[in-house]
Amino acid sequence: MRKIFLDCGTHELEGFEELYKKCELDESWEVFCFEVVEELIPTIQERELFKTLSNIEVINKAVWIEDGKMPLTLDLQFDDMHDYGGATNILGDNYLKPDYIKHELRKNAREVETLDFSRFVRENFSKEDQIIVKLDIEGAEYEVLDKMINEGTVDYVNAFFVEWHNRLLDKKYDENYLRKQLAQRNIPLYYWH
Numbered sequence: 001m002r003k004i005f006l007d008c009g010t011h012e013l014e015g016f017e018e019l020y021k022k023c024e025l026d027e028s029w030e031v032f033c034f035e036v037v038e039e040l041i042p043t044i045q046e047r048e049l050f051k052t053l054s055n056i057e058v059i060n061k062a063v064w065i066e067d068g069k070m071p072l073t074l075d076l077q078f079d080d081m082h083d084y085g086g087a088t089n090i091l092g093d094n095y096l097k098p099d100y101i102k103h104e105l106r107k108n109a110r111e112v113e114t115l116d117f118s119r120f121v122r123e124n125f126s127k128e129d130q131i132i133v134k135l136d137i138e139g140a141e142y143e144v145l146d147k148m149i150n151e152g153t154v155d156y157v158n159a160f161f162v163e164w165h166n167r168l169l170d171k172k173y174d175e176n177y178l179r180k181q182l183a184q185r186n187i188p189l190y191y192w193h
Helices: 014-022 038-046 048-052 117-124 141-151 175-184
Strands: 003-008 030-034 056-059 062-064 068-072 110-116 130-135 159-162 189-191
Touching (some): 003 014, 014 048, 014 130, 038 048, 062 068, 062 141, 117 141, 130 141, 141 159, 141 175, 175 189
Parallel strands (some): 003 130, 030 056, 062 110, 159 189
Antiparallel strands (some): 068 110
């Protein structure tokens, strides 16, 4: 049995660092960090925890429901114009810009690679593995979870940490349906921030 942590939307690795302590993980865990903003990869690689762990891999793709390419809208959250975050997403017109993102900090979309997360889980892991998933993917979590439920790959996962973004979507999703599906399978769901 392998121990796997899948950090979807790792940003600068700060969320994983928090969960590493909270979940009492150790060096025996394999860690896959998905971050679509390539400019953040060097920052991730400079983090002390990244340097300490031997089983950590950064994948520069957007977690999604299919392999391919999609436009990524970049938002710069901070005043120095070098920090990416807040509302970077692949959802196009369905994503409503949060009030804290100034219009002038929103960058035009650029094309990025997407990854079929359900397929990734099915092809790389087994139901016997211990898998924790953190989803902070700016609204894409609804379709990703729905596909995992429909394909049964949600049953590979032992626990989810999810930040829900319905408030930022033009087309709303039924969070209660997804929560109920996880509860029926006895998969713990924790609210990520």
